[in-house]
Amino acid sequence: MLRKEPQITPALVAEHGLKPDEYQRILTLIGREPTITELGIFSAMWNEHCSYKSSRLHLRKLPTKAPWVIQGPGENAGVIDIGDGLACVFKMESHNHPSYIEPYQGAATGVGGILRDVFTMGARPIACLNLLRFGSPDHPRTRHLVSGVVAGIGGYGNSFGVPTVGGSVNFHTRYDGNILVNAMAVGIARTDSIFYAKATGVGRPIVYLGSKTGRDGIHGATMASASFEANAEEKRPTVQVGDPFSEKLLLEACLEIMGKGCVIAIQDMGAAGLTSSAVEMGAKGGLGIELDLDAIPCREEGMSAYEMMLSESQERMLMVLDPAKEAEAEAVFRKWGLDFAIVGKTTDTLRFVVKHQGEVKADLPIMELGDEAPLYDRPHVPTPPRPIIAAESVVPPRSNRDALIHLIGSPDLCSKRWVWEQYDHLILGNTVQQPGGDAAVVRIGDGPKGLAMCTDVTQRYCEADPVQGGRQAVAECWRNLTAVGATPLALTDNLNFGNPEKPDYMGQFVGCLEGIGDAARALDFPIVSGNVSLYNETQGRGILPTPSIGGVGRIDDVAKAATLAFKGAGEAILLVGQTQGWLGQSMYLWQVCGREEGAPPPVDLAAERRNGDFVRGLIAGGHVTAVHDLSDGGLAVALAEMAMAGGVGATLTATAPQQHGFLFGEDQARYLLSAKPQAVAAIEAQALAAGVPMQLIGHTGGEALTLPGESPIVIADLVNAHEAWLPAYMATAAK
Amino acid sequence: MKAAVLLFPGLNREGDAMRALEQASGHKPTLVWHAEHELPAGTDLVLVPGGFSYGDYLRCGAIAGRANIMDAVRAHAARGGLVVGICNGFQILCESGLLPGVLMRNRDLRFICKMQHLKVERADTPFTTAYQKGQIIKVAIAHGEGNYEADEETIRRLEGDGRVAFRYCDAQGQVGGAANPNGSTNDIAGIYSENLNVLGLMPHPENLIDPLVGGTDGRGLFDSVARFSAAA
Numbered sequence: 025m026l027r028k029e030p031q032i033t034p035a036l037v038a039e040h041g042l043k044p045d046e047y048q049r050i051l052t053l054i055g056r057e058p059t060i061t062e063l064g065i066f067s068a069m070w071n072e073h074c075s076y077k078s079s080r081l082h083l084r085k086l087p088t089k090a091p092w093v094i095q096g097p098g099e100n101a102g103v104i105d106i107g108d109g110l111a112c113v114f115k116m117e118s119h120n121h122p123s124y125i126e127p128y129q130g131a132a133t134g135v136g137g138i139l140r141d142v143f144t145m146g147a148r149p150i151a152c153l154n155l156l157r158f159g160s161p162d163h164p165r166t167r168h169l170v171s172g173v174v175a176g177i178g179g180y181g182n183s184f185g186v187p188t189v190g191g192s193v194n195f196h197t198r199y200d201g202n203i204l205v206n207a208m209a210v211g212i213a214r215t216d217s218i219f220y221a222k223a224t225g226v227g228r229p230i231v232y233l234g235s236k237t238g239r240d241g242i243h244g245a246t247m248a249s250a251s252f253e254a255n256a257e258e259k260r261p262t263v264q265v266g267d268p269f270s271e272k273l274l275l276e277a278c279l280e281i282m283g284k285g286c287v288i289a290i291q292d293m294g295a296a297g298l299t300s301s302a303v304e305m306g307a308k309g310g311l312g313i314e315l316d317l318d319a320i321p322c323r324e325e326g327m328s329a330y331e332m333m334l335s336e337s338q339e340r341m342l343m344v345l346d347p348a349k350e351a352e353a354e355a356v357f358r359k360w361g362l363d364f365a366i367v368g369k370t371t372d373t374l375r376f377v378v379k380h381q382g383e384v385k386a387d388l389p390i391m392e393l394g395d396e397a398p399l400y401d402r403p404h405v406p407t408p409p410r411p412i413i414a415a416e417s418v419v420p421p422r423s424n425r426d427a428l429i430h431l432i433g434s435p436d437l438c439s440k441r442w443v444w445e446q447y448d449h450l451i452l453g454n455t456v457q458q459p460g461g462d463a464a465v466v467r468i469g470d471g472p473k474g475l476a477m478c479t480d481v482t483q484r485y486c487e488a489d490p491v492q493g494g495r496q497a498v499a500e501c502w503r504n505l506t507a508v509g510a511t512p513l514a515l516t517d518n519l520n521f522g523n524p525e526k527p528d529y530m531g532q533f534v535g536c537l538e539g540i541g542d543a544a545r546a547l548d549f550p551i552v553s554g555n556v557s558l559y560n561e562t563q564g565r566g567i568l569p570t571p572s573i574g575g576v577g578r579i580d581d582v583a584k585a586a587t588l589a590f591k592g593a594g595e596a597i598l599l600v601g602q603t604q605g606w607l608g609q610s611m612y613l614w615q616v617c618g619r620e621e622g623a624p625p626p627v628d629l630a631a632e633r634r635n636g637d638f639v640r641g642l643i644a645g646g647h648v649t650a651v652h653d654l655s656d657g658g659l660a661v662a663l664a665e666m667a668m669a670g671g672v673g674a675t676l677t678a679t680a681p682q683q684h685g686f687l688f689g690e691d692q693a694r695y696l697l698s699a700k701p702q703a704v705a706a707i708e709a710q711a712l713a714a715g716v717p718m719q720l721i722g723h724t725g726g727e728a729l730t731l732p733g734e735s736p737i738v739i740a741d742l743v744n745a746h747e748a749w750l751p752a753y754m755a756t757a758a759k
Numbered sequence: 760m761k762a763a764v765l766l767f768p769g770l771n772r773e774g775d776a777m778r779a780l781e782q783a784s785g786h787k788p789t790l791v792w793h794a795e796h797e798l799p800a801g802t803d804l805v806l807v808p809g810g811f812s813y814g815d816y817l818r819c820g821a822i823a824g825r826a827n828i829m830d831a832v833r834a835h836a837a838r839g840g841l842v843v844g845i846c847n848g849f850q851i852l853c854e855s856g857l858l859p860g861v862l863m864r865n866r867d868l869r870f871i872c873k874m875q876h877l878k879v880e881r882a883d884t885p886f887t888t889a890y891q892k893g894q895i896i897k898v899a900i901a902h903g904e905g906n907y908e909a910d911e912e913t914i915r916r917l918e919g920d921g922r923v924a925f926r927y928c929d930a931q932g933q934v935g936g937a938a939n940p941n942g943s944t945n946d947i948a949g950i951y952s953e954n955l956n957v958l959g960l961m962p963h964p965e966n967l968i969d970p971l972v973g974g975t976d977g978r979g980l981f982d983s984v985a986r987f988s989a990a991a
Contacts, residue, residue: 178870182901183811185771269769269814361768448872448901450966450973453775467972583971 030060040067046398053396054388061329061378061385065393068296068334069303072558075397078524079556082537086551087544092513093552094215100141100292101209102552103218104514106578110468111215112475113147115553116155116208116518116574120560123205126263127172131205132180133266136338138209139184140292143275144341146219146282147211150452151466152181153190154207155479155518155572156443159200161435161753166195169203171754177207178446183268184275187455188447189464192479195435201562206518206555208574210477212468219282221291221301222308223344223370228288230302230313230368233277233357234340235270236323241297241336270339270362277360278341284356286349293340299333301342302368303376306390312371313390317380321363329378329385344370404530410488413622415605415685418613424687425734427616428660431688433745434615435753437657442750456582460669462507462653463575467582474582476510478575482656483568485624488609490532494539494571495627499692501575502547503653506636507695509586509643510577512547517554517573522566524558532569533558539627540571546629547636549575586643588652589670593725595649596704597674599659600711600718601635601694605685611657612688624690631693638716639695647703654694659721660687660731662696667729668743675730678721687731698724760988762788762804765832767823770810770847772965779965780806783981784988793826803988804841805832807848809901809963819862819904820847824854833857841885841984842957846902849949849959858952858959859917860909866942870903874973875940875962877925877948878932884955885987886924889979895932896976898962900940905961907943907950917950924949924958 030036037047040063050058050066058066072078088096094111095103101115119134135152142149154177159166181188186209223230241264281287289309291301298315306313317332327335345353357364371377376393378386420427431437444459456474457465463478480501486493498515505512517540522529544550560567579585607613608622642648650670654662660676667674680686699707704720711718728736762780764773773790780788788806789799798805813822823829829851836842836857844852852858865871876897879890890896909917917923925948929938934946941961949960964977 175869182870182872182903183769183814185810267814269811269816272769272771272811445873446870448870450872450899450901450963451772451775453778453966453969453972455973456971471971 032057032063040064041071042067046070049398053392059385061333062388064330064334065299065386065388068299069393070397074296074300076556077398078400078402078558079533080399081401082534085537086541088550088552090514090548090550093550094218096552097554099220100144102514102516103145104552105215108473109215111213111218112210112576113142113145113213114208114210114516114576115141116206116516116572117141117555118204118206118518118520118557120202120204120520120557122263123173124203127169128176128179129263129265131173131176133264133338134205134207135177135180136266136268136271137294138207139186139271140294142209142211143278144219144290144292145213146217147213148279149186149209149211151210151464151477152186152188152208153464153477153479153574154205155192155481157199157204157570158195159203160197161195163200167754173205174443174446180266180268182448184272185451187449187451189449189455189466190459190478191444193440193443196568198568201565202560202567204520204570206572208479208516210475210576217282219287219290221289221304223289223305223311224309225288226311226370226372228344228347228370229366230370231343231345231364232320232340232367233343233362233364234274235267235337236321236363237332237335237337238323239327239331239335240265242331242334264336264338266338273360273362274339274341277356277362280356281353284349284352286345286353287343288346289344291342293342295336297334297336303390303393305342305344306370306376307394312373312375313368314371314377315368315379317378319365319367321365329380333378402524402530403527404534405527406531406535407490410621410623413608415607415682415689418607418617418684420684421617423734424660424684424731425737427612427688428664429737429745431611431615431657431661432664432742433749435749437611437661438749439747440750441747442754456585457508457587461588462504463510465508465579465582465585472581472583474579476505476508476577476579478504479572480504481570481572483570484609484620486532486536486569486571488622488624490535490569491539492624492626494536495543495629496624496692497571497573498540498543498547498549499627499629499632500655501573502549502632503636505575505577506640507586507651507653509584509640510579512549512575512577514550514552515544515573515575517551517571519554519556520560520567520570520572521558523561529566536569536571543627543629547633584644586648586651588650588666590666590672590674590698590724591649591670593672594701595698595724596701596720597722597724598697598699598707598718599694599721600639600697600716601691602717603686603689603691603694605680605682605689606691607685607689610688610690612684625692627692634714635693635695635716638711638714642697642707647707648697648699650698652696654696656690658688658690664729664742666696667739668746671739672724673726673728673739674722674724676722676732678719679732683732760784760786760803760985761799761801762806763791763798763802764788764806764808765793765828766790767793767812767826769812769814770808772809772963775965776806776808776845779968779977779981782968783978784985791828793823793828795828796831798831798835802835802840804843804984805835807844807851809846809848812847812851820850820854823851829855836952836957839954839956843886844959845963845965846961849961852957852959857957858950859913860907862904862961863906863908864904865906871940872901875900876928876930877962878928878934880923880926881921884951886958886980886983888986889982895928895930896979897967897974898964898977899966899973900962902961905941905943907947909944914944918945922951923947924951925960
C-alpha cells in the first residue's frame with residue numbers, strides 16, 4: 025500500500041533540525057523540493073553531529089601527522105604504527121544526549137558504537153576506557169544516572185568481551201542537565217591488514233550484515249545535535265537499544281571474512297545509520313550508490329523508506345565484498361547466525377538513489393551531500409582572563425592535615441572502585457596495570473610490548489582559561505602515559521561543549537582547540553581521531569567546556585612499567601618540577617575554601633617535555649621504585665595516593681613559606697618519584713644535566729603519612745576516607 | 760594432555776583458558792565448535808570457558824546446555840573423563856545436568872570484578888593435587904550471576920560427600936560476610952560431580968597464571984589436570 029508523502033512545511037523542516045537558510049541550500053543544490061525521505065537524509069547528514077558544520081573550520085588547525093601515524097582523522101578511527109608489523113586503532117566518542125535520557129542504553133550503545141568503529145577497520149579490540157561527567161551529587165537525578173551509565177558500560181563491554189581498564193569520573197553542577205559519557209576503544213591490527221570505508225568497482229553488490237533494522241534511534245543524530253528543553257523524557261524513542269551478543273557475533277564474523285580476503289570496503293552503521301554509511305562508502309570511492317530498501321532485513325512491519333534510512337538500530341555493518349569470495353563470506357555469516365542481504369550496488373552515476381516498493385524515494389548528488397554541507401565560521405569571543413590568586417592571599421580554613429583527608433574523600437578525588445569493579449578489567453589476561461593508577465597498561469599478546477592508555481581533562485581550568493585548559497588536558501594525558509614509562513604516541517579527542525550559536529561558548533571551543541594544538545605540537549603527540557559533541561546545554565545553561573583527551577603510548581617491555589605505589593621503607597621521595605604554590609582553580613580552593621576562582625595553572629610545554637623525558641629515562645634505566653604525576657589536589661594528594669596504594673607511609677620534610685600552597689598547589693609539569701637512597705646522587709646528577717628542577721622532599725616508611733608540623737595520618741584512616749564516599753553515596757536510597 | 764575447549768557463540772574467555780592449558784601441559788588445546796557431535800579422539804579434559812554464551816538469553820547457559828556437543832561431553836564424563844566449567848562454563852554444566860544446582864544473580868544485583876581469595880577444600884582430586892588441603896589462593900572473579908543455590912537436600916549431599924571444591928574467603932581464610940562476594944549458599948565457589956571428575960567453579964584461575972598480571976595462584980588447577988592426564 026503506497027503511503028501518502030507528507031507535505032514539506034516550514035514547521036516540518038524545523039522539526040528536522042534544519043534552519044531556513046540550510047533548507048534554501050538544499051533547494052539550490054537539487055533544484056526542487058525534496059521528498060520526505062530526502063529531507064530526512066539531509067537532516068541526518070547536515071546536522072552538527074554528522075557534518076561538524078560548526079567545528080570543521082577549527083578542527084583543520086590541529087596537528088594530525090607524525091612518522092608513526094598511518095591514518096589520521098577522517099576514517100572510522102585513527103591508526104598508528106606500534107612496530108613489529110602491528111598497528112593500534114583507537115578513538116573516543118560521546119553518547120551524551122542519549123545517556124541523559126536513558127542512561128543504561130545510552131551508555132551501552134556508546135560503547136557498542138566505538139567498538140564497531142575500531143573493528144570495522146580490522147582491529148580486534150583489546151581495551152576500553154571512558155570519561156564520565158555527572159551533575160552535582162545533590163542533584164536529584166545524579167544517582168540514577170551514575171547507576172545506569174556504569175551498569176550500561178559494564179553490561180555492554182563485559183558481554184562483548186573487552187576489558188574496561190581505565191577512566192575518569194567527576195561531578196559538577198554544570199553537568200546537572202547534560203551528563204557526559206565519552207567512550208574510548210583501542211584495538212590491534214596488522215599494518216598490512218587495515219580496512220577502510222572507500223568502495224571501489226562499479227556494479228558491485230553492497231551487503232548488509234548484522235541485526236535487523238527497527239524503529240529505534242530514529243533521529244538520534246538530530247537529537248544529539250540539539251539542546252534539551254524541559255521535555256527531555258519524551259525523546260526516549262530516539263535512544264538506541266544495544267545487544268552486545270550480536271556485536272560479538274558481528275566482530276567474529278567480520279574479522280573472519282577480513283582474514284579470508286573477502287572484504288573490499290566496510291563501514292559500520294552508527295549515527296544516521298544506513299544513510300551516512302552508504303553515502304560515505306560511495307563518496308569516498310567517487311562512486312554512486314543505489315539502495316533497494318525492499319531487501320533490508322527489518323524487525324518491524326511496514327517500515328517506510330524514511331524510517332529505514334534513519335533508523336539507528338545497532339550492530340549493523342555495510343560492506344562491499346570481493347565478488348569471487350561471496351560464497352565464502354556467506355558461509356561465515358551463516359556460521360555465526362547473522363542476518364545478511366544484498367541491499368544495493370555501486371554505480372558510476374555519482375547519485376545516491378534509494379528505491380522502495382517500486383518507487384524512487386531519494387535521488388541526490390552523492391559527493392555534494394557531504395561536500396556541500398554547511399560550513400560555519402561562527403562568531404566567537406575569547407574568555408576574559410581571571411585574576412591570579414597568590415597563595416598568601418588564601419587563608420587556610422583548616423589544618424593541612426584535615427584538608428588532605430577532606431580532599432581524598434571528596435567526590436572527584438575519592439576512590440572510584442564502586443565504578444570499575446562493575447567493569448570486567450581482567451578478561452583477555454593482559455591487564456598489567458588495572459584502574460587506579462596513572463594509566464592503564466595492557467600487554468599485547470604474550471608481550472613484552474604493551475600499550476599505556478588514559479583519559480583526562482580538567483574542565484574547571486578550561487572554563488577559566490580555555491587555551492591553558494586545552495594545553496593542560498593534553499599535557500596531563502602525556503604525563504600520565506610518561507609516568508608509567510610509556511612513550512606517548514598519539515591522542516584522540518572528544519570535544520564536549522555548549523551551544524556553538526552563542527559566541528562565548530563558541531569562544532571556549534576555539535580557545536581550547538588552540539591550546540590542544542599547541543600542546544600536541546610541542547609534545548609530538550598528534551590527534552589521530554576524535555568526535556565533537558556540541559549543544560550540551562539545558563534551558564540555556566551550558567556545560568563546562570570539556571575537551572576530553574584519550575592518549576595511547578607504547579611500552580617496549582611491560583615488566584619495566586612503573587607504578588605509583590610506594591614499594592618499601594627508607595626510600596627517598598623526590599619532587600620533579602617547579603612549585604610556586606598555584607592555588608587558582610585548584611581542588612583545595614574549591615573543595616576546602618569553597619571558591620571556584622582564579623586563573624588556572626599555566627602550562628609550560630617546554631618544561632613538560634623536559635621533565636617528562638627525564639622521568640621516562642629514569643624508569644627505563646630502572647633507577648626509580650615508584651612514579652606518580654601530580655594533578656588535582658597537588659603534592660599532598662599525590663603523596664597520599666602513593667602511600668595508600670603501597671601500604672607504606674611517608675614523612676614529608678620539605679617546607680615552604682606558604683605551606684598550603686606547596687602542598688595543594690596545582691603547578692604543572694611535576695612528578696613524584698621514590699628511589700633507594702643509594703640511587704639518589706646519580707638521579708640528582710642526571711636532573712642537573714637535563715636542566716630539570718628536582719628536590720628531595722621526604723622519605724617513605726611507617727604506617728602513617730606525616731606532613732610537616734602535623735600529627736601523622738594513619739594509612740588505614742586515609743584509605744577509609746578515600747574508599748568510603750562513593751559506595752555510601754550510591755547506597756543512599758535513590759529517589 | 761589432550762584438552763578440548765568448547766566454543767559457543769558469545770563466549771569470550773576461551774583464549775584465556777587455552778593459554779593456561781597450554782602453559783601447564785605444553786600442548787595446544789583444540790577448540791571445538793558447539794555444533795559438532797564428537798569430541799576429538801583421546802580427549803582427556805573438556806573445558807567449558809567463561810563469557811556470555813547466547814547473550815545469557817533465557818537463563819545463563821540455558822541454550823548452550825542443550826547444544827549438540829553436550830551429548831558427547833556427558834558421555835565423556837560418564838566414562839570418567841575430566842570436565843571443568845569456569846564461570847559461564849559452570850552455569851552451562853548445571854544447565855546440561857552434569858552438575859546440580861543453579862547460579863542466581865549476585866546478592867548486590869551488580870556485576871563484580873575483583874581479586875578474590877578462595878579456600879581449597881580438598882587437594883585429592885584430579886583438579887587440585889597441586890594445591891594443599893585448606894590452602895588459601897588468590898584468583899579473580901568477574902560475574903553478575905555467581906550466587907550458587909540448590910535445594911536443601913542437594914546442599915546436604917554436596918557438603919556431606921565432600922563435593923564442595925572451593926569456598927569464598929578472605930586473606931586469612933575466614934568465610935562468610937564480606938568475604939562472600941555474591942551471597943552464594945555456604946560461600947560455595949565451586950563444586951564436584953559425584954565421581955569428582957566434573958568440576959564447576961565461578962572464579963577465573965585462568966587469569967592468575969602470570970606474575971606480571973596479578974599472580975600465579977591459578978596455575979595449580981591446570982598443573983593438577985596436566986599431571987593427572989600425563990599419569991593416566
